[in-house]
Amino acid sequence: MFRFERPVRFVEVDAARIVFFGRFCDYCHDALEALFERLDGGYPRLTMVRDIGVPTVHIAFDFKAPLRYGDVALVDVEVLRIGERSIGFRHTLTRKADQVVCAVAHHVVVTARISRIETVPIPDDLRALLGEHLA
Template identity: 25%
Template sequence: MGRLGYDRAVAELPEISAPPGRFRIRETVRWSDVDLAGIIFYGSYVRFFEVAETELFRAAGLPFSRLFEEFDLWLPRAALHFEFRRPARLDDLLDIEMWVSRVGTSSLRLQFEVYKVAPERELTAEGYAVLVTVRRGDLKPIPVPAEVVSALGAYRGEAGEGPL
């Protein structure tokens, strides 16, 4: 155990696969993520969410560079919602799971759940973001391209996984 009582050996835990229809990344709570109490600062979840989102699109074959250049679109956020369940602390290992819960005409809703990995798996936060597909030139909403919807199909969650 470290001075603060956290076992750093959790970083050596094996990866476990994400549930069907979800994407998962594993992150460690860093010094820059916590407040003076050693508890994760709420804004740090935005970084975890952004990393998971970027990697989900990359895993679907849609790195942002391709989305921007090939489809001539951007994905600004129209909404971002978090609910905090349990504190995460310095050096905790977290699994961030993400999936597409809704595809609208010109928007995508990405759900996420954040789990502390050890000593036992527990939900620390959950939420969603609504991304709007807009044309880069004038920022006007455009339909989500069919190829984007198709590529994200592997990450549509399980039946019944919808809004909070």
């Protein structure tokens, strides 16, 4: 498991004064960017230099409690499955102050050439890193 801590930003709540559900995708992606920092050059080098990204092919969220401004979200990333060209994650978003689970996501990405959006096998260094966070 990989834990990422993400305070809610002032602009991330909507007119109902709770974090907009689409922003939870940003939180999960921020967590993955943080997880990938252990790669040489991190996600920036993977995407911008090696031309490999992890576009999402599936994501399913169950929302259980709201996040508000002032809350800090803990995003716990678990790797459920490492395929040839795809990766399955479970993200659990918890409100830090009271440990209430706010959302759980199942998330499947593929490894792909960014310039052409065509899948490629998972690179070895990424595969090794993911292996450390298998559920």
